[in-house]
Amino acid sequence: MKRIAKFEKVSFNQFIEGMKDTFGTYTLEECEAIYNSIMLPKRATSGSAGYDFYAPIKLEILPGETVKIPTGIRVRMEENWVLKCYPRSGLGFKFRLQLNNTVGIIDSDYYYSDNEGHIFVKLTNDTNEGKTCVIEAGNGFMQGIFVEYGITEDDDVVAVRNGGFGSTTK
Numbered sequence: 001m002k003r004i005a006k007f008e009k010v011s012f013n014q015f016i017e018g019m020k021d022t023f024g025t026y027t028l029e030e031c032e033a034i035y036n037s038i039m040l041p042k043r044a045t046s047g048s049a050g051y052d053f054y055a056p057i058k059l060e061i062l063p064g065e066t067v068k069i070p071t072g073i074r075v076r077m078e079e080n081w082v083l084k085c086y087p088r089s090g091l092g093f094k095f096r097l098q099l100n101n102t103v104g105i106i107d108s109d110y111y112y113s114d115n116e117g118h119i120f121v122k123l124t125n126d127t128n129e130g131k132t133c134v135i136e137a138g139n140g141f142m143q144g145i146f147v148e149y150g151i152t153e154d155d156d157v158v159a160v161r162n163g164g165f166g167s168t169t170k
Contacts, residue, residue: 005077005146007040007051010116018070018118023057037137038072041144050143052088053121059135061125066100069141074117077108077146085144087123095133096126099142106144114162 009015015035019026026034034056041051053071061067075083085104091097100122111117121142125133135141 004081004148005075005083007073007075009035009038009040009072010074010118014116014118015070015072017115018072018120022068022070022120034137035072039138041073044140050086050145052140053085053119053142053144054138055135055141056137058137059123059133059141061095061097061123061133061135063125063127063130063132066122066124069121069123071119071121073119074111075106075119075144076111076117079108080150081108081146081148082106083144083146085119085121085142088140088143091133091135091141095131096128097133097141098124098126100124104142104144109160 010018012032012035015038016028016031019031019034038056039054041053043049043051053073056070056072059067059069077083083104083106085099085106086092087097087099104119104121106117106119123141125131127133
């Protein structure tokens with residue numbers, strides 16, 4: 001098995017920016033407690049392909065509601081690898097919980113972005129059964145799978161990323 005990546009926390013200042021942008025209601029002390037409790041993604045078993053991401057706070061997502069989550073996590077990985085992110089299978093099955101971009105793609109150069117490669121997740125509870133999805137702080141809500149990829153023989157891209165969502169099309 002190839003070892004090609006390492007999860008890390010973003011800086012406390014970067015995490016606070018994400019929390020203020022998304023929730024805005026937490027004090028500095030509350031943000032510090034949340035930040036200190038963030039767990040790095042890990043696999044549940046030796047046969048698991050996915051690394052579980054854990055909710056930094058309790059999330060209550062009403063039917064049809066969307067929430068943006070600052071995970072406090074970044075990942076350094078070798079070139080020619082990508083981290084693909086999906087909702088945890090059970091949450092998708094029970095609540096039709098979905099990532100708004102269907103599959104989150106974390107490129108290897110995102111780690112060096114001006115936001116430290118802070119991974120954000122936008123989830124929607126797309127239930128058609130009227131179920132509220134509650135995810136307790138510290139519970140898994142998303143899984144990331146590392147995948148190696150190739151490029152075409154005539155690829156000559158030399159551009160460097162600086163930004164998150166949509167930054168490579170600017």
